Amino acid sequence: MSTAMNFGSKSFKPRPPDKGAFPLDHFGECSAFKERFMECLRDSGYESGACRQRAMAYLECRMERQVQLMANEPLEKLGFKDLIDEKSEAKPEK
């Protein structure tokens, strides 16, 4: 049955996010990164996989703010390991 009607005891139980909430970017400090990401999505026909580099850049922006908008987390742990590996292959001396 693929109806969305839920009779009986089955109710939707919202789950909180793994890493908690994002503080709001009240000053639009990362808006430019968001715009670049959205531009990529539009250009790619909303293919999320095509825009992972820019998604990563957006999250990095959040982490790098003086007043952090996202707690520091190694990007490899956020599903960007392959992009990081590519980056470090391209630049052998950092």
Next chain:
Amino acid sequence: VVPGETALAFYKAKNPTDKPIIGISTYNVIPFEAGQYFNKIQCFCFEEQRLNPQEEVDMPVFFYIDPEFAEDPKMAKVDLITLSYTFFEAKEGQKLPLPGYQ
């Protein structure tokens, strides 16, 4: 979006009034059965967020679809999952019914 791959999505919220609003949001996933595969790494939800008068903000959600989604025969015909948020004005002392979350 590919199951297992992390993805970013943006919503936008605007406070059209001339008073600050403190809101809290909760989400819903359709189809219902896909909800168990939807994993939020981080989002703007569940915690109170303050929107100043006339303020408009971007609200990001960083998530992934559990790779097991691809193995579930019940999900074979699901190619569209809709995530929606409802923003409530937070009243003092109000807590969303979320057992075990604090």
